[in-house]
Amino acid sequence: MDLFSQIDIEPARKRIDELTRLIDQYNYEYYMNDRSLVSDFEFDKLLRELTDLERQYPELAHPNSPTKRVGGEVNKTFRQVTHRFPMLSLGNTYSIEEIVDFEARTRKLLGDIPFSYSCELKYDGVAIGLTYRHGQLVQAVTRGNGAVGDDITSNARTIPTIPLKLRGCYPDDFEARGEVVYPFDAFEAFNRQREADGDEPFANPRNAASGSLKLQDSAECAKRKLQFCMYFMMLPSHWEAAGDPAGTTELQQSAATHSGRLQAATRMGFKVQPYIKECKDIDEIRAFIDYWDSERWNLPFAIDGIVIKVNQVSLWDQLGLTAKSPRWAIAYKFKAQQVSTPLLSVSFQVGRTGVITPVANMQPVWLGGTTVKRATLVNADFIEKMDIREGDSLLVEKGGEIIPKVVGVDLQKRQPGARPIAYITHCPECGARLVRAEGEAGHYCPNQDDCPPQIIGRLEHFVSRKAMNIDNLGSERLEMLYQKGLVRDVADLYSLSREQLVGLESYDSDGLRRASIQDKGADNILAAIAQSREVPFERVLFALGIRYVGEVGAKKLARYFKHIDSLMAASIEELATVEDVGEKTAAFIYDYFHDERHQRLIERLRQAGLKFTLSDLHITHQLDGKTFVVSGVFSRFSRDEIKAHIEQHGGKVSGSISGKTDYVLAGEKMGPEKLKKAEKLGVPIISEEDYLRMLES
Ligand code: IVH
Numbered sequence: 001m002d003l004f005s006q007i008d009i010e011p012a013r014k015r016i017d018e019l020t021r022l023i024d025q026y027n028y029e030y031y032m033n034d035r036s037l038v039s040d041f042e043f044d045k046l047l048r049e050l051t052d053l054e055r056q057y058p059e060l061a062h063p064n065s066p067t068k069r070v071g072g073e074v075n076k077t078f079r080q081v082t083h084r085f086p087m088l089s090l091g092n093t094y095s096i097e098e099i100v101d102f103e104a105r106t107r108k109l110l111g112d113i114p115f116s117y118s119c120e121l122k123y124d125g126v127a128i129g130l131t132y133r134h135g136q137l138v139q140a141v142t143r144g145n146g147a148v149g150d151d152i153t154s155n156a157r158t159i160p161t162i163p164l165k166l167r168g169c170y171p172d173d174f175e176a177r178g179e180v181v182y183p184f185d186a187f188e189a190f191n192r193q194r195e196a197d198g199d200e201p202f203a204n205p206r207n208a209a210s211g212s213l214k215l216q217d218s219a220e221c222a223k224r225k226l227q228f229c230m231y232f233m234m235l236p237s238h239w240e241a242a243g244d245p246a247g248t249t250e251l252q253q254s255a256a257t258h259s260g261r262l263q264a265a266t267r268m269g270f271k272v273q274p275y276i277k278e279c280k281d282i283d284e285i286r287a288f289i290d291y292w293d294s295e296r297w298n299l300p301f302a303i304d305g306i307v308i309k310v311n312q313v314s315l316w317d318q319l320g321l322t323a324k325s326p327r328w329a330i331a332y333k334f335k336a337q338q339v340s341t342p343l344l345s346v347s348f349q350v351g352r353t354g355v356i357t358p359v360a361n362m363q364p365v366w367l368g369g370t371t372v373k374r375a376t377l378v379n380a381d382f383i384e385k386m387d388i389r390e391g392d393s394l395l396v397e398k399g400g401e402i403i404p405k406v407v408g409v410d411l412q413k414r415q416p417g418a419r420p421i422a423y424i425t426h427c428p429e430c431g432a433r434l435v436r437a438e439g440e441a442g443h444y445c446p447n448q449d450d451c452p453p454q455i456i457g458r459l460e461h462f463v464s465r466k467a468m469n470i471d472n473l474g475s476e477r478l479e480m481l482y483q484k485g486l487v488r489d490v491a492d493l494y495s496l497s498r499e500q501l502v503g504l505e506s507y508d509s510d511g512l513r514r515a516s517i518q519d520k521g522a523d524n525i526l527a528a529i530a531q532s533r534e535v536p537f538e539r540v541l542f543a544l545g546i547r548y549v550g551e552v553g554a555k556k557l558a559r560y561f562k563h564i565d566s567l568m569a570a571s572i573e574e575l576a577t578v579e580d581v582g583e584k585t586a587a588f589i590y591d592y593f594h595d596e597r598h599q600r601l602i603e604r605l606r607q608a609g610l611k612f613t614l615s616d617l618h619i620t621h622q623l624d625g626k627t628f629v630v631s632g633v634f635s636r637f638s639r640d641e642i643k644a645h646i647e648q649h650g651g652k653v654s655g656s657i658s659g660k661t662d663y664v665l666a667g668e669k670m671g672p673e674k675l676k677k678a679e680k681l682g683v684p685i686i687s688e689e690d691y692l693r694m695l696e697s
Contacts, residue, residue: 012057019050023066024165028269031160055668063672064136064164068157071218072633072669077655078150078214085175085234087129087143089324090307092331096286099308102330103282106310109319109327115312118259119288120276121296122305122331123229125181126210128156130228133173135166135243142213146324152213154671156180158222161229163269169247170268171233171255172240178230178270181301182209186225188402197465199551204402205302216655217639227301230270233261257311275299278311293334297369305333336397339372340410341365343394346377346421348428352457353547354444356424356434358383360394360406368398375406379442380423389418429453449597455489456482458545462490466551467543468532472524476515480506490543491601493529494608498522533609537564540610544602546592548585556580557589564602564612568593615648622695623651627660631674632667634688639667642688649695657683665691 023046029035038046047067054061061067093099103117127143140156142149156162159180182190182205190208191201202208212224235255241248247267254260262272275292279285289306296303310319310328319328342363349357358377365372375396377383386409388394393410423443426433432447445451459478463470470493481487486500501522506514517525535543541564542554549557560578561567567589575586592598606612628646630639630653637645642665643653657664657677664670664678664685678685686694 009057009060012053013060016050016053016057016060016062019046019053020062020065023047023050027066027069027160028163028167032269032271051669058670058672058675061672062165064157066164067669068154068164069160069222070669071154071158071220071222072667073154073218073631073671073674078152080144080148081139081141081151082148083129083141083144083146084131085236087127087146087149087177088321088326089146090329090331091322091325092305092333094333094335096289096332099285099289099330099332100282102308103285106319106328110310110315113315115310115315117279117285118257118276118309118311119279119285120231120307120309121229121273121292121299121303122307122333123179123181123231123273124206124302124304125179125229126206126213127177127179128152128213128228129234130156130162130176130178131174132166132170132176135170135172137162137164150214154218155213155215155221156228158218159226159228161227161271166243166268168267169241169243169245169251170264171235171251172242174236174239175234176230176265176270177232177234178228180209180213181205181227181229182212183225183227183301184402185300190224199466219633219639228271229301230262230265230272231307232258233265235261256313258309258313259311261313279308289332296334303334305331307331337368338395338397338407339365339367340393340395340413341372342413343388343390343392346383348424350427350429350445350451350453352454352461352545354446354448354451354454356427356443356445358421358423360388362394362396365396367396367404372396372398372404375404377406380436381441383421383423387420389414389420391415391418427451452482459487459490459493461545462493462543464543467539468535469539470525470528470532472521472528474515476506477517477525480504480515480517489601491604491608494605494610496526496529498526501525533611535611537611537614540605540612541567544592544598547588549589553580553585558614562614564606568599568602620648621650623649625650626662627652627654628663628665629654629657629661629674629678629683630665630667632670634667636688636692642667642691657681663691 023043026037026043029037050065051067054065054067129141129143129149130137131139131141137153137157139151140153140162141151144150157164184205187202187205187208194201202211208224209226212221212226215221241251251264254264259276259278262276266272277284277288279288285308292303292306308330310316316326316328319326321327343360344363345361347359347361349359351357356379358379360375360377362373362375375394377388386406388409391414393413394406395408395410396404397407398404424434427445427447430445430447430451432445432451434443435446436443445454448454456475456479459482460475462468463473463478478487481496481504483506484504486496487493501517502519503517505516508514536558538555538558541558542549542551556579557567557575561570570590572583572586572590575581575589576583581589602612623646628651630643630646633639634642646653646665654661657674659681661678661681661683664674664683665688666675666685667688675685
């Protein structure tokens with residue numbers, strides 16, 4: 001670099017440093033102390049300024065810049081990393097007696113040495129280890145099998161309660177361990193959104209947290225509102241303090257106890273939950289356990305027990321390890337909470353594919369922080385296996401799951417002569433005789449043409465975001481269109497007119513308005529319907545709602561058959577050769593396309609202009625033999641779109657840069673590691689515009 005460009009670059013460096021410091025400070029106050037020092041508008045302005053400068057001068061961007069919080073790096077696979085110090089698990093028990101034994105054993109082993117216990121919450125999430133060197137986050141790895149985990153650094157960087165840079169005084173090289181949790185309110189909002197989009201909801205916050213950390217696109221992870229709860233500071237036996245020297249003595253003193261380390265971590269900028277108590281004996285430990293067993297439902301996130309650790313670090317070596325867990329700590333796990341409540345009635349729900357789900361309506365009962373009055377009884381087999389009878393009281397449980405589960409019958413409360421639950425023989429919605437296919441546990445209503453919940457369910461699925469993405473048509477409006485006789489199947493949507501829509505209104509049984517459509521609403525609906533004609537074949541296929549054909553399956557089928565006609569003509573054997581399509585699904589697909597009603601429906605959708613061929617674009621070969629790595633954020637495409645675009649033109653997309661990479665296609669906020677690697681290997685880096693120009697030529 002010559003002298004002139006260095007002079008040029010200096011003001012930018014200064015401003016980048018200044019903005020980084022300011023934004024770090026605002027973030028810290030916001031996430032750690034719940035304090036907003038600036039308006040959202042001002043904050044966004046500063047962040048945008050920093051993003052722009054970093055784009056202009058990538059070499060000046062800090063690796064832990066606050067712009068990393070919004071994500072942008074994409075991992076196709078996660079690198080496996082061996083933990084420097086294995087991530088041990090804890091001995092755990094559901095029995096308070098074993099906690100009493102643990103305490104007595106520890107006291108005996110330590111003899112006259114004075115010590116205490118640190119009691120804290122056992123967070124129910126995903127364990128990760130964060131490595132900090134010289135105050136900078138350098139790596140985040142999942143626990144994995146304890147010895148080797150996945151490198152999830154770019155996703156971890158998006159979690160606001162994980163500090164990217166440390167404050168004050170800190171050990172120069174150490175690992176912060178803790179659990180990534182999905183707070184209840186964010187989790188529930190996220191699941192509602194998934195259902196609205198036609199995706200399967202997650203069973204519990206832990207699964208959702210784990211799925212989020214494994215997202216390939218860190219920008220997606222940034223939206224998930226995850227939290228990191230630190231529970232352990234892993235320090236090698238010899239360590240040095242770095243950062244602010246004024247804090248060195250305090251840090252060294254704090255490091256002598258586990259609770260002191262966590263307090264020190266708070267000063268460094270970690271979020272450490274305040275629910276930690278130093279206990280001196282078993283009575284205090286018991287009191288802590290009892291308190292949290294009932295109080296846990298008032299926490300904003302899930303816990304599944306209590307962890308008890310000997311607080312004095314110097315005693316850990318003395319107590320030693322068993323094969324896989326330390327002798328100086330133990331976890332007490334809460335039993336799932338269980339109640340017994342009378343079953344009032346069983347109702348039967350009809351799903352979009354006609355599947356019948358029996359639901360227990362129970363005497364409302366307080367369980368784990370919410371009132372429970374309904375729970376699924378799954379299917380006829382379940383009712384039979386549990387031997388649920390009329391007038392029974394059911395045992396209902398709530399563990400880490402949010403959804404209560406029926407786990408049995410409270411036999412002590414059974415009335416003599418109680419009759420088994422009579423399973424319905426006819427559909428509660430349309431009266432059709434139910435069918436139970438051989439080998440299937442559930443019943444279903446075969447009347448797909450006239451059974452209202454099936455019709456409305458199919459419409460809902462068809463318009464959902466991942467399918468045809470017809471905005472402005474929620475359940476109420478679809479129900480109204482159906483009730484007014486305007487829409488009976490998905491093809492009818494394409495012949496709706498403005499006149500038919502404007503002024504529509506529907507009311508519920510209390511006379512309250514449920515749905516209505518005015519001028520603007522009608523225009524928006526019609527525009528969205530028209531727009532849906534551009535939706536690619538694979539999503540149209542998904543939108544049809546064929547049983548067991550999800551988003552991914554539809555993509556694979558579309559890519560394999562390329563055209564609906566070849567898909568419709570395929571034999572079960574051929575269908576089953578498609579990746580991820582099993583025998584059972586293949587048979588369903590085959591039956592679906594050999595049903596005349598579906599053939600007519602597809603013909604009408606084809607007439608309406610929907611795409612039933614893998615788009616023509618898919619078939620150019622301009623990029624044949626070329627391998628791309630995609631990084632950053634693009635202006636005309638989402639990252640998935642640009643990857644699909646490359647593939648549609650014959651190119652290959654790879655997750656990591658190697659000697660085989662032909663181009664790195666770089667958007668905004670390209671990852672610095674990728675940049676470095678591309679430069680090192682001499683791989684050309686091209687912009688979105690270069691890429692489009694390349695295709696034009
Ligand atoms: S201490 C050597 N503290 O529970 C000490 N673990 O088997 C190791 N966990 O997967 C862990 N909350 O991820 C500790 N407050 C807490 C915890 C906690 C949750 C998890 C941990 C591990 C499992 C223990």
